[in-house]
Amino acid sequence: MAVKRVRFTFPENLIREPLIYLLGHEFRVITNVRMADVDEKTGWVVLELEGEADEIARSLAWAQEKGVRIDPVTGDVVEG
Amino acid sequence: MSFATNLRCRECHREYPLTATHVCEFCFGPVEVTYDYDGIRKTVTRERIAAGPASLWRYKDFLPCGAATAIDIGAGFTPLIHAKNLGRALGLPNLYIKNDTVNPTWSFKDRVVAVASSRARELGYEKLACASTGNLANSVSAHAAAGGMEAVVFIPNDLEAGKVVGSSIYGPTLVKVRGNYDAVNRLCAELAGSYNWGFVNVNVRPYYSEGSKTLGFEVAEQLGWRAPDHCVVPIASGSLFVKIRKGFDELAKAGLIDAPKTRMSGAQATGCSPVATAWSEGSMNFRPQRPNTIAKSLAIGNPADGYYSLVQLRDTNGACAMVTDEEIVAGMKLLAETEGIFAETAGGVTVASVKQLAEQGRIDPGELTVAFITGAGFKTLEAVTGALKTPLEVDATVESFEAAYTALHAAEAAA
Secondary structure, three states, X not given: OEEEEEEEEEOHHHOOOOHXXXXXXXXXXXXEEEEEEEOOOOEEEEEEEEEOHHHHHHHHHXXXXXXXXXXXXXXXXXEO | OOOEXXXXXXXXXXXXXXXXOOEOOOOOOEEEEEEOHHHHHHHOOHHHHHOOOOOHHHXXXXXXXXOOOOOOOOOOOOOEEEOHHHHHHHOOOOEEEEEHHHOOOOEOHHHXXXXXXXXXXXXXXXXXXXXXXXXXXXHHHHHHHHOOOEEEEEEEOOOOHHHHHHHHOOOOEEEEEOOOHHHHHHHHHHXXXXXXXXXXXXXXHHHHHHOOHHHHHHHHHHOOOOOOOXXXXXXXXXXXXXXXXXXXXXXXXXXXXXXXXXXXXXXXXXXXXXXXXXXXXXXXXXXXXXXOOXXXXXXXXXXXXXXXXXXXXXXXXXXXEEEOHHHHHHHHHHHHHHHOOOEOHHHHHHHHHHHHHXXXXXXXXXXXXXXXXXXXXXXXXXXXXXXXXXXXXXXXXXXXXXXXXXXXXXXXXXX
């Protein structure tokens, strides 16, 4: 089993979609939300994903395909 | 000896020992170093600081590592100049420039890497690593060399030759990563999680970011132990912006200056402006961006301290400017032509932002304002070469020179 920590950022058109619920149903991945902030225009969720590494990777590709931006929880690692 | 006591989560305030931990295990919030301020207050005086070295290590009591064993290549204690010419051009008679272009590897990154590399070595790391588009790579390579550590430095594969040489001269393992910015970012985040190396801005980040406070300490000391009224600071990850103010606050906690009322304003390039955009929309939630600007040293689309930058803008009654690539080049030229300082593109962002904020009335001419210039222009020559006057080319005769010189003045007079 692998564990991955990520930050999802939702564009305005996805704010009302239950994407984290759907991700848990579509893939054998346990989602655990640790921090979040959502308003009318945008929203972000920091969460931990637990499952087989391949399954986590597939679930993230699916979320990205839906329009979610996925980043490391630490923000950008590359600096000037 | 250090007065650092713990790491504390900035969100849920849980505390951790002073290890290589960068996020809270409970809420994944960022952690930062806490200090024994009573101890600092009893020990530290203005005289004790003034008797220290002419480097950032004069503020060792406020830093999270032992100064005696620090990796010291002379970072910090850079000039603060009263920018009378630039101030006249912008209508700001009380404008000062903190000139951090003169650090050992020509950028403010020497401050953060001095602290991060020293703490990494204290924690037992033998390898220092980072992912960078230039300045950070240069500084990590230099500090690792001086500290007898191995450096592994990841850079995008399309980086300009000058920036590559600025790292490779120090002998690190340089890794050119094929792929776009997001791909490089993802790879390096994964490597930072799986290799037991001191990634200066990832697992050692709480210590790294403390180095930025020294800019605040220096400015206050150089102003005769007072905080300025207003600061204009370039925002990339946002850490520098937040930590300069923390520097003023800590000096006040130590009883060395009066409580600061400094307004903190930010500077971003339009092509990478997540904080400035959120600020202009009145939102505390920034949206990550894909950077597209000549100011590559500020090109952080998903800034780790973006939220805290917005909090600071709000709490200090600051403002956040965003400037175009053309304005950045004009800012670089204006700074060079008025003050004799050749800054990199980030300096152009800062000067153009000061200009914009002054024109909008967001900087009061009466305010003692400090603009932070964070890196030297030789790193980003390509940004300005096409925008500068071409040299006169003459034969080796007086006649040839005089003909060309007269023609130049005639052309300038006609323009």
